[in-house]
Amino acid sequence: MSAPRTPVTVRVPAKVNVQLAVGAARPDGFHDLANVFLAVSLFDEVTATPADTLTVTCEGPDADKVPLDRTNLAARAAEILATRAGIEPAVHLHIAKNIPVAGGMAGGSADGAAALLACDTLWGLNTPLAELLDICAELGSDVPFSLVGGAALGTGRGELLTPVGAGTFHWVFAVADGGLSTPAVFREFDRLAEAAGTEIPEPQASPALLAALASGDADALAAVLANDLQPAALSLRPQLARTLAAGVDGGALAALVSGSGPTTAFLCRDAESAEKVAAALSASGTCRATRIASSPAPGATVLPS
Ligand SMILES: C[C@](O)(CO)[C@H](O)COP(=O)(O)OP(=O)(O)OC[C@H]1O[C@@H](n2ccc(N)nc2=O)[C@H](O)[C@@H]1O
Numbered sequence: 377m378s379a380p381r382t383p384v385t386v387r388v389p390a391k392v393n394v395q396l397a398v399g400a401a402r403p404d405g406f407h408d409l410a411n412v413f414l415a416v417s418l419f420d421e422v423t424a425t426p427a428d429t430l431t432v433t434c435e436g437p438d439a440d441k442v443p444l445d446r447t448n449l450a451a452r453a454a455e456i457l458a459t460r461a462g463i464e465p466a467v468h469l470h471i472a473k474n475i476p477v478a479g480g481m482a483g484g485s486a487d488g489a490a491a492l493l494a495c496d497t498l499w500g501l502n503t504p505l506a507e508l509l510d511i512c513a514e515l516g517s518d519v520p521f522s523l524v525g526g527a528a529l530g531t532g533r534g535e536l537l538t539p540v541g542a543g544t545f546h547w548v549f550a551v552a553d554g555g556l557s558t559p560a561v562f563r564e565f566d567r568l569a570e571a572a573g574t575e576i577p578e579p580q581a582s583p584a585l586l587a588a589l590a591s592g593d594a595d596a597l598a599a600v601l602a603n604d605l606q607p608a609a610l611s612l613r614p615q616l617a618r619t620l621a622a623g624v625d626g627g628a629l630a631a632l633v634s635g636s637g638p639t640t641a642f643l644c645r646d647a648e649s650a651e652k653v654a655a656a657l658s659a660s661g662t663c664r665a666t667r668i669a670s671s672p673a674p675g676a677t678v679l680p681s
């Protein structure tokens with residue numbers, strides 16, 4: 377067990393949920409999900425450097441919206457890992473943030489998973505993957521997927537992962553002004569369901585969606601994309617409907633809210649079409665910025681030093 381003295385940098389992807397089926401609220405406040413995660417090629421990087429105490433810094437266009445105290449998921453990951461190993465979390469964590477903050481793309485979760493892997497490597501712990509995944513689940517429902525990446529079905533509250541097949545797809549993401557709180561979107565989902573008075577069915581992964589995802593057929597996937605949180609996100613942020621429409625008018629095969637939003641995701645036929653959709657979204661004035669990405673992307677990865 378020898379710990380490298382040089383800094384360790386981990387690259388970690390954002391996610392989009394191509395199916396997000398949400399069940400009724402559980403007694404613990406969480407919702408059971410059938411959550412088909414897809415990692416996309418928008419990345420944060422977390423660098424762990426030996427230090428006297430645990431500190432966090434962040435750079436990037438949204439850096440001012442990222443907490444630098446112990447509530448940062450990267451700091452929490454380092455603390456939990458150090459406590460389990462019986463050592464001090466003597467590390468400086470620097471986050472190069474490219475994933476939209478509070479955007480429904482699991483940016484904080486990504487940094488938690490990246491910091492965990494970076495610290496595990498820096499401290500030479502070689503923690504087994506199953507144990508790393510347990511720590512990820514303790515950090516948040518999306519964090520296990522950020523560690524493994526690719527494409528996976530998440531059940532339970534989203535933390536129990538089964539890998540699924542995925543061909544290549546091209547995406548545009550429209551970044552909105554301001555974020556949406558994930559708990560607030562789930563609460564709005566509950567409120568809308570109660571107002572509608574309908575029974576919420578058990579969440580089930582769609583066989584048609586899994587087949588379309590595996591085939592790499594963008595038209596087939598476009599026909600079955602589904603996010604049960606979308607009505608709740610639109611209820612809290614009605615102007616997102618204009619962004620969704622602008623992307624479809626601009627040539628996207630399909631549009632949906634990414635996870636709990638407010639980032640919107642546009643599935644495109646190919647890389648060339650994605651450029652055109654991004655330009656149309658920018659010209660529409662209905663979003664703050666656009667990002668082009670492809671999927672699937674690898675999970676948290678240590679970069680060569
Ligand atoms: C919307 C998604 O991003 C889809 O992947 C996730 O379900 C959210 O995952 P996350 O941000 O990691 O969420 P967590 O940190 O685990 O939980 C934050 C809050 O979101 C709500 N929450 C989250 C996950 C879940 N399956 N049911 C929930 O109701 C709960 O109010 C919870 O207190």
Ligand SMILES: Nc1ncnc2c1ncn2[C@@H]1O[C@H](COP(=O)(O)OP(=O)(O)OP(=O)(O)O)[C@@H](O)[C@H]1O
Pocket residue numbers: 441442443447448449450471476477478479480481482483484485487488518555556558635636637
């Ligand atoms: N490393 C981090 N990066 C960004 N936000 C963080 C981080 N750590 C903690 N947070 C807090 O988490 C909140 C949600 O941020 P995040 O970017 O993870 O949202 P999200 O992408 O909507 O999450 P999800 O898709 O998992 O629901 C932020 O408003 C911030 O207060």
